[in-house]
Amino acid sequence: MHMTTTREATRLGEREPLWTLFRVVCGLSALSWGGLALMAQLEHHYVEREERLSRLAFSDLIALAWMVPGPVGCNVAVQLGHTLRGRAGAWVAGIASVLPFFMLMTLFAIFYRTPLIRAAASETLLNHFSVVLATLIAVTWYKQTRALVRGRLEWSVAVLACIALFFAHSPAAYVVILGSAFASGWVTSPVQKARLEISVGSGDRQLLLWLGVLVVLFAVPLPHDYELALLWPRLAGAGMTLFGGGFSALPVLKTLFVTPAIGVSDNDFTLAFSLSPLSPGPLLNVIPFFGYLIDGWVGALIATVALFVPSGCLVVLAQRHLYQLKTHPRFEHGMRVLRAVTTAFLAVAVLKIGYRVPLQPVYLVTALFSLVCFAKLRLPVYAVYGTVGLACGLWLVYRHIV
Structure with missing residues (x-):
């Protein structure tokens, strides 16, 4: 026990290189769907693996992130960077936590404005995606x-x-x-x-x-x-x-x-x-x-x-x-x-x-399917959206052929 405490104290005294901090947080953010996932991965890396923070200290960061406005996961990343490298670390960790989804969502917006994507985003598909979104929010x-x-x-x-x-x-x-x-x-x-x-x-x-x-x-x-x-x-x-x-x-x-x-x-x-x-x-x-x-x-x-x-x-x-x-x-x-x-x-x-959303049986089926996936099966969000999008696309093709 004493050896573990001494080793942890030594690790806490080390200065985290800013490039390492950026690389780690950016990589974890790119693989984290949602703020809770990012917090879990940061805890695993810096508390369990690297022993940079104690579990109690990291829980304090999470508690404070919930107490202030804004995205909780990014707030935890900013605090983590501040703890490890001060003000510069806060900026580096904050930018690293935002950069992956900033690039992806901006690219999505670029392609969204093209005629092909506009044509694919039919009103029926939007309604089904809206039902999935409403179900996800309801479970939350x-x-x-x-x-x-x-x-x-x-x-x-x-x-x-x-x-x-x-x-x-x-x-x-x-x-x-x-x-x-x-x-x-x-x-x-x-x-x-x-x-x-x-x-x-x-x-x-x-x-x-x-x-x-x-x-x-x-x-x-x-x-x-x-x-x-x-x-x-x-x-x-x-x-x-x-x-x-x-x-x-x-x-x-x-x-x-x-x-x-x-x-x-x-x-x-x-x-x-x-x-x-x-x-x-x-x-x-x-x-x-x-x-x-x-x-x-x-x-x-x-x-x-x-x-x-x-x-x-x-x-x-x-x-x-x-x-x-x-x-x-x-x-x-x-x-x-x-x-x-x-x-x-x-x-x-x-x-x-x-x-x-129009009150039609097909949308009620989507709502029931989404509810089972999120509440019972706990499937990833992208899997539910992908399944609903594929089913909707096949249905539209079938109707067009018939």
Whole structure:
């Protein structure tokens, strides 16, 4: 036991080369479908294999990643890089975790704009993929609800959030709902006298101020002439409202992108989210796709930076104050209620996707097939999409021949 502890301490004292950090994180990200898969592979490599971090230290990184907005897997990678090599390591690990799906989703957007792909993406295929997406979100909602929504307060705010989100049509509503949820958890905490004392430097205060400005810019209604001009700062602000995984981002990002001023159609938006599980990375890998549709390669790059960089900066800032945040009961209670509200985003996403799909027996069969694959057989997402796409293609060919 003593020898293991000594060896681990030695490994922790070594400096991870930046190129090695980039190569490892990029390789693991390219083989990770979803943020949870990336976290598992990072833990296996740096905790079990290389012994760079203790299991307890890595669990702290995961816990903090769930507490801040943004993609959880990428947030863990950023923290890992910061732990191993400081600020430079955070940037290197963050870029490495984003690069694989940035390239793949941008390439998909390029080919998506060709006439061949446009013709292949028929309305029937889009509807079937939408059903698969809705089923996947529904299964995710069920799992998250069982894990996050337990007490009477959590259930109450989750139900109220569902009702509010269903009728919400502005970004301000999402900010108000999330802020109200955290405030209700803070106020109703069983421990009322605890004080949150954190010493924040001038640089950190400026960062928090700018992040707050971005959130306000996202929430405030703008004239149509300014929606496109301020799209990327508003996207950065939207990223500060995304808790609970990529599926919860669907209604938020739809409000931002599917407008006459931006030009992303409802079919383009749904297809991007439907196919996002086919690419490595978190479900927020759709961002480069939308960016490319709006402004080519430059748009894909700026959109990716706008969404992923602010949350990465915030999680590094929070990591420096991890102990105070974890041990403060009122803050933790507020986060519990906030996490419960994020399940409402998933429920509303299922309702809105299902509302668009025609109520026909063939789509109900696809829903039942997807439910069995995801909930019982636990098949990979790409296998389900591939099977449904192949079956739909054969059916369309058969109908054309007959």
